[in-house]
Structures are given as structure tokens and as C-alpha cells.
Amino acid sequence: MDAEEFRKRGKEMVDYIADYLSSIDKRRPLADVEPGYIKELVRNEAPVEPDSWEDLMKDIEPIIMKGTTHWHSPHFHAYFPTGNSFPGILGDMLSDAIGCIGFSWASGPSCTELEVVVMNWLGKMLSLPPEFLFSPNGHGGGVIQSTASEVTLTCLLGARTKFIRQIKGDNPNMEDGVIMSKLVCYCSDQAHSSVEKAGLVGAVKLRILESDAKGSFRGATLETAIKTDKANGLVPFFVCATLGTTGCCAFDNIKELGPICEREGIWLHIDAAYAGSSFICPEFRPLLDGVEFAMSFNFNPHKWLQVNFDCSALWVKDSRLLAEAFVVDPLYLKHENEGAMPDYRHWHIPLGRRFRSLKLWFVLRLFGQRKLQQSIVKDVNLAKEFEKLVRADTRFEVTSEVKMALVCFKLKGTNEKNEKLLKLINDDGRIHIVPSTMKGTYYLRFAICASTTTIDHVIFAWNVIQELANKV
Numbered sequence: 001m002d003a004e005e006f007r008k009r010g011k012e013m014v015d016y017i018a019d020y021l022s023s024i025d026k027r028r029p030l031a032d033v034e035p036g037y038i039k040e041l042v043r044n045e046a047p048v049e050p051d052s053w054e055d056l057m058k059d060i061e062p063i064i065m066k067g068t069t070h071w072h073s074p075h076f077h078a079y080f081p082t083g084n085s086f087p088g089i090l091g092d093m094l095s096d097a098i099g100c101i102g103f104s105w106a107s108g109p110s111c112t113e114l115e116v117v118v119m120n121w122l123g124k125m126l127s128l129p130p131e132f133l134f135s136p137n138g139h140g141g142g143v144i145q146s147t148a149s150e151v152t153l154t155c156l157l158g159a160r161t162k163f164i165r166q167i168k169g170d171n172p173n174m175e176d177g178v179i180m181s182k183l184v185c186y187c188s189d190q191a192h193s194s195v196e197k198a199g200l201v202g203a204v205k206l207r208i209l210e211s212d213a214k215g216s217f218r219g220a221t222l223e224t225a226i227k228t229d230k231a232n233g234l235v236p237f238f239v240c241a242t243l244g245t246t247g248c249c250a251f252d253n254i255k256e257l258g259p260i261c262e263r264e265g266i267w268l269h270i271d272a273a274y275a276g277s278s279f280i281c282p283e284f285r286p287l288l289d290g291v292e293f294a295m296s297f298n299f300n301p302h303k304w305l306q307v308n309f310d311c312s313a314l315w316v317k318d319s320r321l322l323a324e325a326f327v328v329d330p331l332y333l334k335h336e337n338e339g340a341m342p343d344y345r346h347w348h349i350p351l352g353r354r355f356r357s358l359k360l361w362f363v364l365r366l367f368g369q370r371k372l373q374q375s376i377v378k379d380v381n382l383a384k385e386f387e388k389l390v391r392a393d394t395r396f397e398v399t400s401e402v403k404m405a406l407v408c409f410k411l412k413g414t415n416e417k418n419e420k421l422l423k424l425i426n427d428d429g430r431i432h433i434v435p436s437t438m439k440g441t442y443y444l445r446f447a448i449c450a451s452t453t454t455i456d457h458v459i460f461a462w463n464v465i466q467e468l469a470n471k472v
């Protein structure tokens with residue numbers, strides 16, 4: 001394919017994408033295929049001679065779209081949203097074209113410097129404390145990583161290195177392995193599974209502590225666990241608090257957890273993967289109060305801020321603590337301007353990094369802060385409308401407070417009844433939702449996902465649910 005053909009095919013592809021996204025509501029949101037379906041539809045070997053563009057495009061609908069779950073359908077109400085927008089797609093297209101591997105300032109000056117700028121923009125939109133932002137004399141700043149999972153691991157490893165060094169300072173002969181065997185970190189039973197994974201990969205003890213009746217991680221619970229662990233000779237070093245849990249969108253009490261972490265010298269990390277986007281709205285920003293106690297804060301613009309996957313935003317107060325965990329400096333990566341700008345390879349595990357700030361920049365510029373705020377508020381209001389519909393049907397109950405664009409609800413009665421309803425809904429296929437459990441109770445989660453969702457889609461979904469509930 002030469003540039004002339006690319007010009008032509010590129011326009012065709014843009015047309016296909018525009019058609020796909022503007023008629024996506026006509027498709028069944030959940031793919032209707034069995035595992036292994038694709039193997040039956042494609043050749044066993046890659047073609048030796050090139051296929052034609054036409055032949056390739058002919059396969060998109062019957063092979064690819066047939067097995068696609070349409071996350072951007074306004075009938076998709078499962079999990080949490082994943083961002084998507086035309087500006088985001090276009091920004092990513094340019095990033096693909098530049099195709100740099102911006103591990104150091106020298107390997108991609110614009111890649112590094114735009115990221116510094118947009119992470120400060122975004123940090124200011126959230127009113128993060130200034131210690132989290134890049135400033136001439138500070139050590140704070142933001143970095144874009146792939147996922148919240150990767151970020152939690154990165155911060156846990158930063159905290160682990162900090163504690164190993166501290167303890168070694170007093171006990172120079174102590175082996176790293178011996179120190180690690182004493183380290184312990186904490187999260188609640190509502191934290192995302194990626195926190196457990198970070199503990200596994202980081203090879204440290206993790207205590208999963210009980211949340212309160214609303215699913216919130218409270219100070220007294222942490223206090224008790226720390227006391228017990230210290231009495232047993234262990235060293236508490238890291239707490240992961242969640243703002244907007246995946247199960248029911250509960251908020252951990254960071255105003256209680258924060259001062260405890262500060263007193264104990266524990267690294268507090270805040271995972272706000274989903275709900276973080278809402279903090280750009282003044283009415284939701286109070287939910288972030290207490291962030292000043294944290295060492296690191298993360299949310300995913302690729303969830304609820306119209307940015308395409310992957311774009312997970314992390315801010316730290318002291319980036320040197322990440323660098324201490326991750327610096328390895330072979331000669332071939334060195335350059336003569338080191339120190340003036342961040343060399344982002346020291347801020348995370350991978351060396352290579354995409355020009356992800358471009359899509360964020362496109363989204364922030366072409367939407368502007370006000371439109372992004374309005375979109376969040378619209379989604380929360382739609383969730384409140386859905387909540388009203390649920391509450392008006394006496395067969396149902398709402399199981400958690402609706403703070404963001406997620407409604408947790410169930411049929412009154414047994415878990416089995418609700419498992420049956422969920423199966424009816426997803427077999428029916430007009431809408432897609434997923435369940436969760438809390439403290440033994442099974443419930444259904446209704447999330448406003450696509451940014452194109454309107455009140456009509458919400459009413460449609462509720463009608464489907466009511467109709468199927470008649471069959472339970």
C-alpha cells in the first residue's frame with residue numbers, strides 16, 4: 001500500500017467507522033457467538049501472496065463484527081464505560097502515524113512534553129493539590145500509563161523500594177527478601193482484583209479488609225489491622241483506597257484512612273479508575289477531599305472522559321520514588337539533556353511508550369472542559385432517572401446509593417431469582433448488563449456507558465427488564 005492508496009483506503013475506513021458508530025444502536029450489544037467461532041471462518045495459514053483490500057473489508061462484518069461486543073452501543077450497560085470519541089480516534093490516528101517510542105525526552109521531545117502539559121491541565125481540572133503537578137522546584141507530576149492495574153502495581157513497587165531502602169538504612173546486612181517478607185499492604189474487600197494481583201506480583205502480604213455496610217473502607221478497620229500486624233513484627237507500607245468501587249461504586253473514606261497513613265509513614269494510593277472523571281465537575285469534586293494525604297492518585301480518562309483506551313492517568317507527589325524503583329540506565333538510552341524534562345521510562349515498567357497524550361490533548365481541546373463536565377452530569381442524571389424507574393416498581397429494590405452513573409438493583413427476594421433475571425436479559429440480547437455481589441447478596445448493575453445514551457435508551461432498557469422480570 002503506497003501513500004496514494006492509503007489516502008483512498010483511509011477515507012473508506014473513516015466512512016466505515018462513522019457508519020459503524022452512528023448506527024451502532026441497531027446492533028445487538030452482546031456478541032452472539034460460541035468460543036472458537038472465528039477459527040471456523042478464517043484460513044489456517046497467513047496468506048503467502050497479499051489479499052486485496054476489498055477481500056479484507058468483505059470479512060469485517062461476517063468475521064469481526066459478528067463476534068464483537070459493542071461497548072459503544074447505547075444499549076450496552078455492563079461493567080463501566082470505556083471512552084470513545086471522534087477527537088480521541090483522530091488523535092490516536094496521528095499517534096500511530098508518528099509511531100514513536102517515547103521512552104526518553106530525546107526519543108520523542110513532543111511526546112514527553114505534551115504529556116507533561118496535558119497531565120498538568122488534567123490535574124488542574126481535578127483541582128489536585130499542587131504537589132501532584134509538575135512545577136519548577138517540585139518533584140510531583142503526572143504520567144500516562146496503560147491501565148489502572150499497571151498503575152497500582154507501579155505504585156506498590158515504588159512503595160516497596162522506599163521501605164526496603166529505609167529498613168536497609170538501619171539494618172545494612174538485612175537481605176531484601178527478608179525485608180519483603182515483613183512488608184504488608186491493605187485494601188478493602190471492595191477493591192478491584194488488580195490490587196490483589198499487584199500484591200501477588202510485588203510478592204508482599206496483602207490484607208483484604210472488611211468494608212462497612214455501604215462498601216466503604218473505614219479508618220477504624222485499617223487501624224486495627226495495622227496494630228495487629230505491627231505487634232507481629234510486620235511492616236505496613238502501602239494502602240490502596242478506592243473512590244468508586246467496581247462492584248457498587250462505593251467510596252472509601254480517605255479522610256479517615258489518610259491521617260492514619262500519614263502518621264504511620266504508609267504510602268496511600270488512590271484508585272479512582274472510573275469515578276475520577278467526575279471530579280472535573282465542581283458538584284462531585286468534594287468526593288476527592290482527602291486526596292492531599294495520598295502519595296499517588298490514578299484515574300482512567302479512557303473510562304468516562306471520552307478518551308479511547310488506553311489512557312490511565314497517574315499523579316505522584318514524588319516521582320523520584322518511582323525512579324528509584326525503576327532506574328536502570330544503559331548507555332544507549334542516555335542523552336545529553338537528561339534531568340531537564342522527565343524521562344518517562346523511569347516512571348513505569350515498560351520501556352516503550354506510545355504518544356498517548358495526543359488523543360487526550362485532542363479530546364481536551366475539541367470538547368473543552370465545559371462539554372466534558374456536561375457529559376458527566378448528563379450520565380449521572382440518566383442513572384438517577386433509571387433509579388426512579390426501579391423504585392417505582394415494587395418488585396424491585398435499589399441496593400446502593402446512586403452517586404455516579406451506576407445503579408445497583410435487584411428483584412426483592414433470593415439470589416437465584418436475580419441470577420435467572422440476568423440470564424433472561426443477556427439471552428434476550430436487546431441490552432447487556434452484568435451482575436455483582438456484596439456481602440452475599442447478588443444484584444444487577446446498570447451503568448450508563450456510551451456517551452450517546454439518552455433517556456429513551458434508559459426507558460427502553462427498563463421496559464426490557466420489566467418485561468423479562470414477568471417471566472421470573
Ligand SMILES: *Cc1c(COP(=O)(O)O)cnc(C)c1O
Pocket residue numbers: 080146147148149150192194242244245246271272273274300312
Ligand atoms: C476498571 C477498574 C480498574 C481496572 O482498570 P484497568 O485500567 O483495566 O486496569 C481498577 N480499579 C477500578 C476501581 C476500576 O473501576
